[in-house]
Amino acid sequence: MNNSKPVRPELRERVMKVVEETGFQPNAVARSLVNKETRIIGVMIPDISNNFYSNLIYGIDSVISEYDYSLFLAISDEVVEKELKFLRLFKEKQLDGVIMASIHFLEGHFQQLQEIQVPLVVTGHDLPGYNIPTVNINNVQASYDATAYLIAQGHQKIACISGPLWDPPCGLDRLGGYRKAMRAHGLDIHDGFMQEGEFTAKSGYEAMRKIWEESIRPTAVFVATDLMAVGVLNFLHDQGVRVPEDVSVMGFDDLEMASLTRPMLSTVHNDPYMYGRAAAEQILKQLRNEPVERMSIVPHDLVIRQSVCVIGK
Amino acid sequence: MNNSKPVRPELRERVMKVVEETGFQPNAVARSLVNKETRIIGVMIPDISNNFYSNLIYGIDSVISEYDYSLFLAISDEVVEKELKFLRLFKEKQLDGVIMASIHFLEGHFQQLQEIQVPLVVTGHDLPGYNIPTVNINNVQASYDATAYLIAQGHQKIACISGPLWDPPCGLDRLGGYRKAMRAHGLDIHDGFMQEGEFTAKSGYEAMRKIWEESIRPTAVFVATDLMAVGVLNFLHDQGVRVPEDVSVMGFDDLEMASLTRPMLSTVHNDPYMYGRAAAEQILKQLRNEPVERMSIVPHDLVIRQSVCVIGK
Numbered sequence: 151m152n153n154s155k156p157v158r159p160e161l162r163e164r165v166m167k168v169v170e171e172t173g174f175q176p177n178a179v180a181r182s183l184v185n186k187e188t189r190i191i192g193v194m195i196p197d198i199s200n201n202f203y204s205n206l207i208y209g210i211d212s213v214i215s216e217y218d219y220s221l222f223l224a225i226s227d228e229v230v231e232k233e234l235k236f237l238r239l240f241k242e243k244q245l246d247g248v249i250m251a252s253i254h255f256l257e258g259h260f261q262q263l264q265e266i267q268v269p270l271v272v273t274g275h276d277l278p279g280y281n282i283p284t285v286n287i288n289n290v291q292a293s294y295d296a297t298a299y300l301i302a303q304g305h306q307k308i309a310c311i312s313g314p315l316w317d318p319p320c321g322l323d324r325l326g327g328y329r330k331a332m333r334a335h336g337l338d339i340h341d342g343f344m345q346e347g348e349f350t351a352k353s354g355y356e357a358m359r360k361i362w363e364e365s366i367r368p369t370a371v372f373v374a375t376d377l378m379a380v381g382v383l384n385f386l387h388d389q390g391v392r393v394p395e396d397v398s399v400m401g402f403d404d405l406e407m408a409s410l411t412r413p414m415l416s417t418v419h420n421d422p423y424m425y426g427r428a429a430a431e432q433i434l435k436q437l438r439n440e441p442v443e444r445m446s447i448v449p450h451d452l453v454i455r456q457s458v459c460v461i462g463k
Numbered sequence: 464m465n466n467s468k469p470v471r472p473e474l475r476e477r478v479m480k481v482v483e484e485t486g487f488q489p490n491a492v493a494r495s496l497v498n499k500e501t502r503i504i505g506v507m508i509p510d511i512s513n514n515f516y517s518n519l520i521y522g523i524d525s526v527i528s529e530y531d532y533s534l535f536l537a538i539s540d541e542v543v544e545k546e547l548k549f550l551r552l553f554k555e556k557q558l559d560g561v562i563m564a565s566i567h568f569l570e571g572h573f574q575q576l577q578e579i580q581v582p583l584v585v586t587g588h589d590l591p592g593y594n595i596p597t598v599n600i601n602n603v604q605a606s607y608d609a610t611a612y613l614i615a616q617g618h619q620k621i622a623c624i625s626g627p628l629w630d631p632p633c634g635l636d637r638l639g640g641y642r643k644a645m646r647a648h649g650l651d652i653h654d655g656f657m658q659e660g661e662f663t664a665k666s667g668y669e670a671m672r673k674i675w676e677e678s679i680r681p682t683a684v685f686v687a688t689d690l691m692a693v694g695v696l697n698f699l700h701d702q703g704v705r706v707p708e709d710v711s712v713m714g715f716d717d718l719e720m721a722s723l724t725r726p727m728l729s730t731v732h733n734d735p736y737m738y739g740r741a742a743a744e745q746i747l748k749q750l751r752n753e754p755v756e757r758m759s760i761v762p763h764d765l766v767i768r769q770s771v772c773v774i775g776k
Contacts, residue, residue: 190535198524199736204517211511211538215545220552222503223536225524232528239533351723380723387725407720410664410693412700423512 191433192245194224194236200349201405202422206251206273209426217434219246237262247433249273251425269436271429274319276445283436285429285446289319292418292450293327294334296400297372299452301335304461305370305398308332309343311357311382313374321346324374324402340366347378354381362389369461370398376405376417383411383457394459404453413456424448504746505558507537507549513662514718515735519564519586522739530747532559550575560746562586564738582749584742587632589758596749598742598759602632605731605763606640607647609713610685612765614648617774618683618711621645622656624670624695626687634659637687637715653679660691667694675702682774683711689718689730696724696770707772717766726769737761 191214195203211221222245224236240248247269263270263282273285300308310328313320325344332339342364345357354373358381361368373379379401386393393399393413401408401417408415428446435442504527508516524534535558537549553561560582576583576595586598613621623641626633638657645652655677658670667686671694674681686692692714699706706712706726714721714730721728741759748755 198517198521199514201512201514201517204511204514207536208511208538211536215538221536221538223520223524223534225521225528225534384723384725407723410697410720412697412725 186244187246188244189219190222190243190245191219191430192222192224192236192240192243192248194226194233194240194248194250196226196228196251198223198225202403203251205422206426206429209423209428210249210430211426212423213427213430213434234262237266240268241266247271247437249429249433251429269433271432271436273425273429281444283432283442283444283446285425285432285448286319287420287425287448287450289323290327290330292420293324293372293374293402294331295327295450295452296402296418297328297331298335299454300370300372300398300400300458301331301337303370303398303458305368306337307340307343307366307368307370308337309340309345309361309368309371311345311347311354311361311371311373311378313346313378314348315346320349320374328372340364340368343368347374347381349375349377351377351381351384354378355385356381358382358385362391368397370400370458372400372402374402376401376403376408376415379415379417380407380411383413383415394457398458398461400458408453409455411457416455416458417453419451419453421448499557500559501557502532503535503556503558504532504743505535505537505549505553505556505561507539507546507553507561507563509539509541509564511536511538515716516564518735519739519742522736522741523562523743524739525736526740526743526747547575550579553581554579560584560750562742562746564742582746584745584749586738586742594757596745596755596757596759598738598745598761599632600733600738600761600763602636603640603643605733606637606685606687606715607644608640608763608765609715609731610641610644611648612767613683613685613711613713613771614644614650616683616711616771618681619650620653620656620679620681620683621650622653622658622674622681622684624658624660624667624674624684624686624691626659626691627661628659633662633687641685653677653681656681660687660694662688662690664690664694664697667691668698669694671695671698675704681710683713683771685713685715687715689714689716689721689728692728692730693720693724696726696728707770711771711774713771721766722768724770729768729771730766732764732766734761 193207193210197203226232226236245268249271251273271283271285276284276286297308310325312325315321342361345360347353347357371382373382379399382399383393386397391397401415402420404417404419408417425448428448432442432446506520506523510516539545539549558581562584564586584596584598589597589599610621623638625638628634655674658673660666660670684695686695692712695712696706699710704710714728717730717732721730738761741761745755745759
């Protein structure tokens with residue numbers, strides 16, 4: 151109806167006729183019937199109140215808005231039924247592309263993902279064996295680097311608070327990087343030095359309490375998310391333990407709050423805005439029929455602030 | 464096409480025929496041509512990386528998703544051209560409702576808002592003289608209450624760091640509540656005790672530096688946003704000034720970080736999640752042709768933690 155593309159004249163006539171007779175204004179809904187494009191990208195995230203995902207969306211939007219695509223937001227609340235419902239809705243609404251962030255993948259998803267037949271990118275998960283482009287940080291390597299940095303500062307008794315183990319990137323992968331670094335440097339991991347947190351500051355606080363009750367105390371702690379690391383700093387503050395003089399703390403994520411704590415948190419820079427941009431670029435490539443990488447790795451680096459100190463061996 | 468509503472048989476036949484002949488699957492796009500509903504609510508916000516707006520969206524989504532509406536997200540980056548573009552897009556895409564948060568209203572908007580002819584709610588702004596439902600906190604009263612609380616603790620030399628004055632709710636209104644409380648209690652405002660911040664922790668840090676350079680120093684500071692208050696706490700920490708023993712600090716917003724600072728921040732609870740829910744309820748009422756309030760006021764209250772102490776007069 152915007153006369154922008156060649157269509158069969160009969161088809162145009164028929165659509166225009168329905169549109170006229172039903173009294174609809176020429177509009178984007180009717181136009182998308184002809185063009186087969188809605189210029190809308192669907193984005194599914196588990197939680198919008200988490201700053202990581204809001205910045206991921208910011209990154210996606212910063213790329214797609216330049217190309218006049220808009221954003222359809224689906225918040226799954228980590229409920230599998232909602233995830234599946236949104237996947238059906240994405241297909242039904244004929245979105246031009248779909249980005250899924252850190253979804254709880256089950257077999258049901260993979261079936262639907264293959265049925266959906268639109269450009270698709272998954273972030274925060276690796277999907278070995280599936281031909282779906284993913285955007286990720288290398289969580290194992292980044293955690294290895296963070297732990298190796300602590301070791302390079304002279305620390306040997308290093309504890310780790312991981313994400314929940316049901317979340318592979320923040321749980322298994324980040325714990326795995328820590329263990330790999332300890333092993334590679336010939337260091338023992340004491341009993342009770344590996345604690346599992348749950349993404350909240352409170353869970354970091356409680357995990358640090360458990361570590362602190364052990365007979366052997368660590369001189370440094372690697373914490374798999376900054377939010378939990380804030381809980382660790384607060385536990386140590388409330389106990390009168392000095393950071394970094396008595397205990398060094400290394401975070402992961404580089405949230406805004408990492409530079410607002412006192413001492414300022416040394417951490418791994420993990421930029422959801424860049425994730426978002428990379429994911430959007432992969433979608434645009436698919437829309438242009440350009441080749442895409444099966445795995446895009448977003449680079450990480452260490453941000454050294456004030457919460458880690460050198461100790462004698 | 465889903466046979467859910469009575470339509471004229473000729474109309475149904477004609478639409479179905481086009482759909483068949485063009486090879487389209489029955490889908491939401493075609494269906495919305497018949498039903499005149501897309502079941503999508505458009506939400507326009509200035510900034511998704513700001514936790515306030517991401518929680519606002521969380522509140523909106525928690526209500527509309529129950530009624531099977533989905534969310535079309537428009538991030539304006541505080542650029543007026545983008546705001547106007549999205550308004551046009553909302554109309555073109557025939558969204559069922561529109562929620563606009565803290566937009567920079569200009570005359571151009573009001574014209575478009577009147578043209579858009581869909582259920583509409585504006586949050587974060589009051590729109591006197593326009594028949595557009597708004598959802599707001601009473602910023603003047605909340606700031607009055609926060610300042611009066613400091614006065615009740617014995618403080619008389621009280622400074623204020625406001626939001627930027629181009630933002631009426633966080634700038635003029637919150638500054639206004641502070642001034643009103645000082646005046647009502649017969650207290651002078653010293654030169655340099657009113658500083659304008661810019662929403663960031665850094666701007667709070669710098670504003671507090673200016674206040675601290677004055678010949679008369681305050682015993683308490685009311686800061687119009689928690690993020691700026693974190694900057695104030697950090698400035699005082701870096702100067703070796705104790706909070707609250709030497710200076711009391713009162714924030715505004717009750718962000719997650721307010722309970723993560725040390726000392727924990729006393730502040731005004733201002734819940735964007737509840738804003739979002741209230742705004743969504745107002746949209747749903749309009750969709751059901753129920754009466755709506757022109758102004759909905761979301762209640763506020765004071766959250767007393769550790770950053771304010773009692774002093775002798």
